[in-house]
Amino acid sequence: PCPIEVMRQVVDQMGASEITIAYGQTEASPVITLTRTEDTLERRVSTVGTVLPNVEVKLxxxxxxxxxxxxxxxxxxSRSFMVMKGYYNLPDATASAIGKDGWLHTGDLATVDKDGYYRITGRLKDMIIRGGENVYPREVEEFLYTHPKVADVQVIGVPDERFVEEVMAWVMxxxxETADEEEIREYCKGKIAHYKIPRYVKMATEFPMTVTGKIQKFKMREVAIEELGLQKAAGIETA
Known part of the structure; x- marks a missing residue:
């Protein structure tokens, strides 16, 4: 989903006053929820809207x-007539994604309010477990976007011998603007839970991406393990 702060800037600086946000997946052909032009700006920048007609959603x-x-x-x-039949020639992957009752497991984490507006909070596979505490990268990213010097940020988990995983932020x-790792960490103190504050901060000029522009967090993790010397914590044998 589009970061809230970025969406505000699009509305304020580009004059896109009627812009809306859709959420979905290719497997769902592809839209599941949608905000509307008559929704308040707050709802349009902080949620992905309500469920489309003829579509079922549950958390x-x-x-x-x-x-x-x-x-x-x-x-x-999500369940509807728009959900795919399955992945071509991949029965195991299909069975993992779609239950026998037809529900598509999106792998996305979300909340819904009393009015039926959904908010995507992260990816299930991206969740960081630090010392038994669950850290959702999306939450930390949204907070770091409020830093006046930050243009873009991605948060990942990296291996740690004591806590199993630690939080790391890649910041553009x-x-x-200029800033260092300590400034980013100081900005977090007292504003988010201590275990969510990134132990590691990498000042980056780019993120690994696919040809279609999707962030490759697994590659970021690989780079971090190499640069930070975390092979032992990751269980990787080195020569």
């Missing part, structure tokens, strides 16, 4: 599969 606990109540985070599942600054 479930990733571990138990039980439905989660309003306001609590869960994995977003706005043109002409």
């Amino acid at each position: 479930v606990d990733p571990e138990t599969g039980a439905d989660t109540p309003v306001g609590e985070q869960g994995e977003l599942l 600054l706005k043109p002409g």
Whole structure:
């Protein structure tokens, strides 16, 4: 999803007053939820809207599969005539993605409010478990976007011998701005939980991406392990 702060800038600086946000996946052909032009700006910049007609959505606990109540985070599942039949010649992948009852597991974490507006909070596979505490990269990224010097940011988990995983932020600054790792960490103190503050900060000029522009966090993790010398924590044998 588009970062909230970026969306505000699009509305304020580009004059796109009626812009809306859609959420979906290719497997869902592709839109599941959508904001509307008549929604308040706050809802259009902070949520992905409500469910489209003829589409079902529910949030479930990733571990138990039980439905989660309003306001609590869960994995977003969708069911409709628009959901794919399956991945071509990949029956195991299809069975993993779509349950016998037709629910598509998106792998996205979300919450829903009492009015039916959804907010994407992260990717299930990207969740960081630091010393038993769950850290959702999306939450930390959204906070770091509020730093006046930050243009873009990606948060990943890197291996750690003590906590199993630690939080790392890759930060791109706005043109002409300067900042170091300590400034970024100091900005977080007292504003987000201590275990969510990035232990490592990399000042980056680019992020690894696919040809279609998707961030490759697994490659960021590989680079971090090499640059930070975390091979032992990662269980990687080195010569």
